[in-house]
Amino acid sequence: QKEVEQNSGPLSVPEGAIASLNCTYSDRVSQSFFWYRQYSGKSPELIMSIYSNGDKEDGRFTAQLNKASQYVSLLIRDSQPSDSATYLCAVNPHDMRFGAGTRLTVKP
C-alpha cells in the first residue's frame, strides 16, 4: 500500500463548479496534512494545511480531515481556469510524503 494515495485523475470541471480532490494515507501517527498546487514547469506551493479533524476554510478552498478514516480532501469552490494545475496531497508523520497528484483542468 502506498503511503499517500490520491484519487486518480485527470479531473475536469466547468468554470464555477466545485472541484473535489481526495487523499488517503497509511501512517496513523501522521499529524500534519497539506495540499500543494503545482503549475506545469513550476515547483509545488503550499495552499492549505490542516492538523485537526473537521473542516478548514481559506477563501475558495476548504480542507477536510478525518483521522479515523485516514482521509483528507480539498474542495475548490467557484473553480477558475487559473486553478488548473496538479494538486499534491502531503502527509507529515516524520517527514514530508507526497501522493502522486491529481491533475485538475477547469474549463471556461
Add this chain to the structure above:
Amino acid sequence: DTAVSQTPKYLVTQMGNDKSIKCEQNLGHDTMYWYKQDSKKFLKIMFSYNNKELIINETVPNRFSPKSPDKAHLNLHINSLELGDSAVYFCASSQGESAFFGQGTRLTVV
C-alpha cells in the same frame, strides 16, 4: 529574496558523467530534503537532513550522495549518470511543518 534556491535550473549531460546540484535556504529551517519528480509527476523523497545530519535515506542508488556542509545548504552529487536519472530534482526545507520548495533542477541524461 529567494527562500530556497537551487542551481543549476537545467542540466543536460551524457551518460556516465558525474554532476552536482546545489541548494541553499535562507529561512533558518533545520530540515532539508531532496525529492525526485519523474515524468508522471510523482514527487518521491530521496533524502532528509536535520541540522546537517542524515535522517532519511530512501531506497536510492548509492550513486547519489547528499552533502550538507551546514544547515542552510544541502547539495546532491550524482556519479555515473544513467538515462533513468532524468527527472526534475527539487530541494525543499521545513521547520517541522510545511515544506518550501526550490525552483527545481531539470536533469536530462543523454
